[in-house]
Amino acid sequence: MLTRTLLLGAASALAMVSFANAETLTIATVNNGDMVRMQKLTDDFTKKNPDIKLEWVTLEENVLRQRVTTDIATKGGQYDIMTIGTYEVPIWAKQGWLLPLDGLAKDYNKDDLLPAIRDAVSVDGKLYASPFYGESAMVMYRKDLAEKAGVTIPEKPTWDQIAEAAKKMTDKSTETYGICLRGKAGWGENMALLTATANSFGARWFDEKWHPQFDQPEWKHALKFYVDLMKEAGPPGASSNGFNENLALFQTGKCGIWIDATVAASFVTNPKESKVADKVGYALFPTGGVENHGNWLWAWNLGVPAGTKKAEAAQKFISWATDKAYTELVASKEGWANVPPGTRTSLYANAEYQKAAPFAKITLDAMTAANTSKPTVKPVPYTGGQFVAIPEFQGIGTAVGQQFSAALAGSMSVDQALQGAQALTTREMTKGGYIK
């Protein structure tokens, strides 16, 4: 048995070598609806390119991030294509970890990409990853509950209007809560929402010299507003709610307003899974006294790591998966509502898509309103909307998120949370060499 095990191990090592000759692309990706759909449709690609085989590695987002970061930082060469976010692309490109995508197919129309998204995945005018689907954030609300409560939510609401509507929609006796917002700690969980919210209140993470700004009145205003609103009109246990928990609450009819990623719209309007599919209204991300809609912008992109030996085939696949023809392929097989959103201008000009996706216009408005190179009203030394595009942000963002989640849970006050955030961010930024 022992010998057999060793032989099996050796055989699998050999198998890897022989695979390498047959041009197999190993693609690392996240498990979400659009990516799963792409995996199902790859027959179309392999028929057109019989010399290329595809091998998928699907992982949960955080596991994937850790996995691909280890691999790319050590030039492990395990993957030929990686699915990465707009947070990673500029950082990795500057490190020289990603290949510039200069071998994409001829009919890949770079100018058709939404400008905000294209900028987010480009460094010095070169494209370093190709967006597969993109999202911003917006308000989703129950039209029926708003009507019952006698409130209207304008297309460009302010936070005060949202708060008023949420309080009126709340009916705790029927477990209906006016507003559901993220509370679970994490740089991509509650801090995405709170950074965007802070932007809309005129707050910023750092001043021009990288000094943290949690001791400024704008942050206090934003955080206090969030905690007070959630206490009055939010669901119980909100400090452990992330995207999924809020999605479950909203689609089972427990939430009046949910402010989150635009991609949620396709879930809550799906009559198979959502009880409120035909009752959802949309509005832009609220403003809090300054002209700023949060600047939330995210995209999942396909990039080619510098360690791969199959760059040409990899770019062939990326061209297939992210060009306009792919959206038409999805539309023909699964309908226009299932097309990956938020990457191409042409999609939003398509009448059939607009008809199939009632949230198309607002998604486009939200995405065009987002400006990640100037995320806040006051000047800042960083880019990124609902995150700060520096490598340290994952760690700092999650630690600050824990403070704010504790403030929401009531185990510390808003002031204590802000003081904690200020202290830990100052410490980390000094350690990182930003604060001289």
Add this chain to the structure above:
Amino acid sequence: MARATTTRSKVIFTVIGWTIGFLIFFPILWTFLTSFKSEGAAVATPPQFLFFDWTLENYREVQSRSDYFKHFTNSVVISVGSTLIGLALAIPAAWAMAFSPTKRTKDILMWMLSTKMMPAVGVLVPLYLIFRDWGLLDTRLGLVAVLTMINLPIIVWMLYTYFKEIPGEILEAARMDGASLMKEIVYVLTPMAVPGIASTMLLNIILAWNEAFWTLNLTAANAAPLTAFIASYSSPEGLFWAKLSAASTMAIAPILIMGWFSQKQLVRGLTFGAVK
């Protein structure tokens, strides 16, 4: 009167025992039930316990999306392989420590155990680089090696405790009768230590089966075991609880069944030497 008290306490202890057992088992039961629900029913509030539309849709979906058998084979090879190599290394080591201890035996044992105290992520990058240079990334051979090393301290410790229970006099008697060292280990020591070795083996297979740090970080497509199979169904953006539950049920079923059949051995092995 005395009898009544005994019966009552018996009933109480039985109830407590079953309650604790049920509580521990509940997450697995819930996962199992959820795997037969639709995605909508999986997140319904209040939760639906038994009265929902049972469906096999999730299993069908999981089957069509992933190659379960490949992941399963990898899991078996990795867990069984690492356990057997581990035992082959640990039996002589534990024998030496138990029957001819030196002044430093205890220290060596402690040192071995101390290697388990370091968080795995601390050596991720160095190990990753070694694996990359030796071409071991995403190979079963590499995973067998790393899991063997990780679990070796536990195997040595467990075997050491079992071997300590065996009277040295019996081995001496064998030696008096002219048995060689090899014969002594194979014909005298091993048969007496079989329950201990068996339970060590079973426990180690379970540990290796469940290992989810190295098996996720050192594999990609070829050597990924069932841990990666489960991880591919988890998502922070989208409600896929039912599919995730179906994948989890499929991943734990083999080891659960193995544990069920061998529970007597496991319990006996784990309590071996508990009462002196």
